[in-house]
Amino acid sequence: MAKPVLLTVDDDREVLRAIERDLRRKYASDYRVLRAESGEEAMGIVRELKVRNNAIALFLVDQRMPGLSGVEFLAQAGTLFPDAKRVLLTAYADTDAAIAAINEAGVDHYLLKPWDPPEENLYPILDELLEDWQAAFPPPFEGIRVLGNRWSPASHNIKDFLARNHVPYQWMDIETTEADPEVRDLVGLLEEEETRNLPVVIFPNGLRLRQPTLAELAEHAGLKTKATEAFYDLAIVGGGPAGLAAAVYGASEGLRTVMIEREAPGGQAGMSSRIENYLGFPSGLTGADLARRAVVQARRFGVEIISAEATALRVDGPYRFLQLANGAELSCHVLLVATGVQWRKLGVPGVERLTGAGIYYGAAITEAMSTRDEDVYVVGGANSAGQAAMYFSKYARRVVMLVRGPSLSTTMSQYLINQLKATSNIQIEFNSSVVEAHGKDHLEAISIYCATTNEVNTVPANSLFIMIGAEPNTDWLADIVERDERGFIYSGSHLVRDGKRPNGWKLDRDPALLETSVPGVFVVGDVRHGSVKRVASGVGEGSVAISFVHQYLSKVV
Numbered sequence: 001m002a003k004p005v006l007l008t009v010d011d012d013r014e015v016l017r018a019i020e021r022d023l024r025r026k027y028a029s030d031y032r033v034l035r036a037e038s039g040e041e042a043m044g045i046v047r048e049l050k051v052r053n054n055a056i057a058l059f060l061v062d063q064r065m066p067g068l069s070g071v072e073f074l075a076q077a078g079t080l081f082p083d084a085k086r087v088l089l090t091a092y093a094d095t096d097a098a099i100a101a102i103n104e105a106g107v108d109h110y111l112l113k114p115w116d117p118p119e120e121n122l123y124p125i126l127d128e129l130l131e132d133w134q135a136a137f138p139p140p141f142e143g144i145r146v147l148g149n150r151w152s153p154a155s156h157n158i159k160d161f162l163a164r165n166h167v168p169y170q171w172m173d174i175e176t177t178e179a180d181p182e183v184r185d186l187v188g189l190l191e192e193e194e195t196r197n198l199p200v201v202i203f204p205n206g207l208r209l210r211q212p213t214l215a216e217l218a219e220h221a222g223l224k225t226k227a228t229e230a231f232y233d234l235a236i237v238g239g240g241p242a243g244l245a246a247a248v249y250g251a252s253e254g255l256r257t258v259m260i261e262r263e264a265p266g267g268q269a270g271m272s273s274r275i276e277n278y279l280g281f282p283s284g285l286t287g288a289d290l291a292r293r294a295v296v297q298a299r300r301f302g303v304e305i306i307s308a309e310a311t312a313l314r315v316d317g318p319y320r321f322l323q324l325a326n327g328a329e330l331s332c333h334v335l336l337v338a339t340g341v342q343w344r345k346l347g348v349p350g351v352e353r354l355t356g357a358g359i360y361y362g363a364a365i366t367e368a369m370s371t372r373d374e375d376v377y378v379v380g381g382a383n384s385a386g387q388a389a390m391y392f393s394k395y396a397r398r399v400v401m402l403v404r405g406p407s408l409s410t411t412m413s414q415y416l417i418n419q420l421k422a423t424s425n426i427q428i429e430f431n432s433s434v435v436e437a438h439g440k441d442h443l444e445a446i447s448i449y450c451a452t453t454n455e456v457n458t459v460p461a462n463s464l465f466i467m468i469g470a471e472p473n474t475d476w477l478a479d480i481v482e483r484d485e486r487g488f489i490y491s492g493s494h495l496v497r498d499g500k501r502p503n504g505w506k507l508d509r510d511p512a513l514l515e516t517s518v519p520g521v522f523v524v525g526d527v528r529h530g531s532v533k534r535v536a537s538g539v540g541e542g543s544v545a546i547s548f549v550h551q552y553l554s555k556v557v
């Protein structure tokens with residue numbers, strides 16, 4: 001935490017230097033001592049500290065200054081830092097004014113100049129005030145703050161990115177400006193240009209980014225966006241359970257390993273509000289917890305984790321070159337593709353336009369708090385939709401699941417069906433699908449078609465979470481590895497048809513289990529053709545793949 005500030009203001013330079021010296025001598029180890037030569041200059045410092053969310057513990061201010069007087073300054077600065085202790089420095093002749101200021105500007109104490117020796121006339125008073133301040137003071141939030149609008153897709157993406165990368169942040173909704181003094185203060189201090197171009201991200205060092213891209217955010221939030229080496233034994237694209245498991249096994253077995261993840265480690269599993277069937281966690285664990293633990297484990301073994309998107313692969317003899325969206329390139333002996341799947345889009349009118357403004361793909365856990373006491377609609381009938389409904393039921397007034405089929409029994413695990421049935425504020429509507437989304441700048445209503453009655457009903461809705469299956473995003477590998485008609489990547493025995501090896505395959509052996517149609521390029525997890533789409537199977541494949549990687553490397557290196 002940044003040290004709280006002691007701010008001293010005096011237009012007489014010599015006096016100012018003397019106060020600063022005395023303050024530093026006694027308090028420098030616990031406080032930051034700042035000084036200003038006028039009330040106006042001091043207000044500039046105060047505003048900047050407020051934007052950075054730094055704390056001011058004490059103002060020590062001369063009363064008689066040109067421009068803003070001490071009392072006037074304290075009254076203004078006190079609106080931004082109401083808890084800071086206020087001490088006025090006065091000459092003997094101004095004692096009456098100082099006494100009046102005790103009421104007027106809430107002054108805690110006045111000190112007569114000169115205060116020598118400080119051990120007798122300054123420190124005992126300040127010690128007492130600072131002790132009081134420490135005892136009552138709630139430390140301010142020290143991390144990144146995001147000021148935006150609840151209904152803005154850009155704000156949602158930023159919150160989601162930071163949350164999933166475990167970067168602490170404070171969300172400040174501009175719509176609460178009137179009700180929330182903290183938001184009001186911040187809005188008042190930013191340039192008009194900034195509040196017109198939300199979201200704005202404010203870093204503890206004062207840096208402000210207006211409508212940043214995720215790559216810019218990653219760079220400034222301390223995530224690594226460039227590889228430190230030019231060459232690795234093993235490069236993994238995708239940091240879901242499969243990629244993370246491969247990273248842990250690869251690095252722990254001595255391979256120089258880099259893992260490239262475009263959003264956040266954890267992948268789909270990281271978005272799960274509760275994984276109940278992963279071995280060894282009898283009461284379940286959140287996907288975020290699983291991801292956090294796996295990242296710590298991977299880092300401990302020396303895996304380099306890079307926040308970037310892989311956009312192209314080039315194969316040149318025994319080397320594989322990976323192109324990243326940020327323009328960087330890295331090379332490796334073995335590439336492991338663990339890019340998983342993405343949510344299938346719901347192609348009905350209004351949905352694309354309102355995505356991020358009340359409509360979300362996946363459980364969008366960051367939005368849960370804002371659904372408090374509202375009705376939430378969840379589209380889908382598989383485990384992910386069931387988990388999301390359970391999660392939102394803790395916040396929302398009512399959760400309505402819209403399921404296209406007539407039952408859940410073939411699409412959802414029985415334990416989840418039992419939980420849904422036992423939760424009083426969850427309602428399941430079968431044979432129902434969303435056919436249109438309505439709203440000007442955010443979702444306001446949805447039209448639902450019921451196949452049983454053949455009717456369409458339009459109901460008010462502010463939150464719609466869509467979980468209707470998934471598809472792989474492997475276009476960047478299209479001309480390189482063999483894929484099925486939906487884009488899932490073939491591996492191992494799937495590539496040998498009628499005894500024939502894949503086109504262009506020159507080795508005197510069949511592709512290994514989990515190896516693609518290009519030697520030294522492996523595929524694991526949900527993106528693999530024929531995979532079982534579960535956390536444990538992704539983890540299993542990621543771990544097993546490493547033994548084939550070793551076999552491959554033993555022949556090329």
Ligand SMILES: Cc1cc2nc3c(=O)[nH]c(=O)nc-3n(C[C@H](O)[C@H](O)[C@H](O)COP(=O)(O)OP(=O)(O)OC[C@H]3O[C@@H](n4cnc5c(N)ncnc54)[C@H](O)[C@@H]3O)c2cc1C
Nearest residue numbers: 238240241242262267268269310339340525526533534535
């Ligand atoms: C809400 C939800 C709940 C679930 N609950 C359970 C459960 O309870 N139990 C269970 O067993 N399974 C559950 N699943 C399924 C499970 O999460 C998946 O099977 C598992 O996450 C697949 O892991 P993966 O590593 O193959 O891929 P993913 O988890 O999809 O990870 C792939 C990663 O690759 C990244 N990526 C993609 N393309 C690129 C690129 N070009 N460059 C860089 N990075 C890229 C993505 O950002 C992503 O992080 C759930 C899934 C969801 C969505």
